[in-house]
Amino acid sequence: MVLRVAEFYSGIGGMHFALKGAGVDCQVVRAFDINTVANDVYRHNFDGVPVMQRCIESLPMTMFEALRAELWTMSPPCQPYTRQGLQRGSGDERAKSFLFIIDLLERLQNKPTYLLVENVAGFERSDTRAMLLRQLVRTGYRFEEYLLNPLQLCFPNSRTRYYLLAKLGAEPQECASDCEFPAHFRHDVPGASLIQPAADADGRVDFERGIWHHDEVRRVKQFLEDLAPEDAASYRLPQKILDRHGYVHDVVTPDDRRTCCFTKGYTHYAEGTGSVLQTAGVVGVDPMTQENTRYFTPREVANLMGFPASLSFPSATSAKQRYRLLGNSLSVSVVAVLADYLLHRM
Ligand SMILES: C[S@@+](CC[C@H](N)C(=O)[O-])C[C@H]1O[C@@H](n2cnc3c(N)ncnc32)[C@H](O)[C@@H]1O
Structure with a gap:
């Protein structure tokens, strides 16, 4: 069965390339991005995928329902969460579209079975993360969170990022709006071979110092x-x-x-x-x-x-x-x- 995918914040199609790279038999039924230059590159690489050039938060509920997508991939704007920025989190105007999607999950009849979210390191400390996790608990998703770096896969490039994987199928539960979640982030992916970074005394990992000189990392x-x-x-x-x-x-x-x-x-x-x-x-x-x-x-x-x-x-x-x-x-x-x-x- 071909997996129906909706690629939100599609940019140049990093998620789409990754799904192809993983050998997933999928059809991206729609890509969404407001950046015209990115959309030109996306269309150039993925002929035939409809690209919607509209603010996600301006789209009607019926459009999301009609997608009938089983996987939603999302790499929302990172500026609200970057170390260099003001870290306004959900208060930042650029977080609005992702908050809209979080809210939408509760109201959707055709919920996606799978969610894959990517963001900068720093997102894991944000109020947006807490809002996302509360909604996943309420709507019946089980989820896992990761902090990973491509150095772990022997690519000589450091890019520590937060990832969330979620799968529908848990019992929906009540979750208070002040509920907090433990900071438990995995650095390994079950069934995959990743170099494990050393942790300091407080359990914090340093991907770069820990892996840069590892012999397995390619030159x-x-x-x-x-x-x-x-x-x-x-x-x-x-x-x-x-x-x-x-x-x-x-x-x-x-x-x-x-x-x-x-x-x-x-x-x-x-x-x-x-x-x-x-x-x-x-x-x-x-x-x-x-x-x-x-x-x-x-x-x-x-x-x-x-x-x-x-x-x-x-x-x-x-x-x-x-x-x-x-x-x-x-x-x-x-x-x-x-x-x-x-x-x-x-
Ligand atoms: C972090 S980038 C994602 C890049 C993408 N994953 C890729 O592989 O190129 C975030 C993207 O979200 C788009 N974006 C920002 N706000 C948006 C909104 N409200 N609606 C739709 N797209 C938006 C930006 O134009 C940008 O391309």
Whole structure:
């Protein structure tokens, strides 16, 4: 039986790629996103999937009922929960659409059997998480929560994210609106082989320090494009940036087994938006120059995030837009492992 999927906050289709990667026989019956550039990329990759370019919270109940989707995937906006942001949580305007979906679950006649939610690390401390879990208890879902990082799957890229898997079938229970839930987040997925990060004395895990130097993590060079010199030149860091901000970059070499999280600000802001690649000399000893240091290409960022070679962009999508879209997307490899577990073993 082909699984009917609704992909909310579809972006460039990270969830769809992950389901394909996990070998799930599925049909995305509708994708939802308000970003026109993302939607062009989505249509370019998934011909025939209807993409709805409307605010989710403006859609009528009848539309959700008519989907008859068994799996809802959701990676709602992360700005209300990011460490860099104001962490307004549910009070943030950008949380509105997800709160709408949470509320909807109670009223739906055709509830999805499965839910898969992805968000930034930080979401697990938010009031939105508590509201979501209370609703799942009331509506008869059992659920599991995860904090995972693609380093655990030997990808040399750090992207710690919160994931929730839920499956309909529990007895609906009353749940008070001040009910709190223990902070129990799994770092392993049953039936999958993930490197386990070491925990500190308080039980907190540090994926990066714990795994970066693990021999099983693949080297960055396995994810690089074979760039002709003239193509490599277009990824050079501008001299002005090297002079003013060179030192704040996270610098890695092809032999390293790590890169930091690529965000939508990559190449626009120097600090905390993703690593740059030093192709010659010794990091920290030899100065970064335009000849020995470059940005990762969008294709390389996609490789590090686990996107398949089949991901492609319309030629009109600029490099800057590609970085933004990829930075907003997700670790396809991690979601594939979770989807496989949710649909087959949970
Ligand atoms: C974190 S990104 C999800 C990216 C996606 N999973 C991917 O693989 O590219 C959140 C997405 O939600 C979209 N979005 C934000 N608010 C929305 C709303 N109210 N209705 C529909 N889409 C919305 C944004 O345009 C953005 O593409």
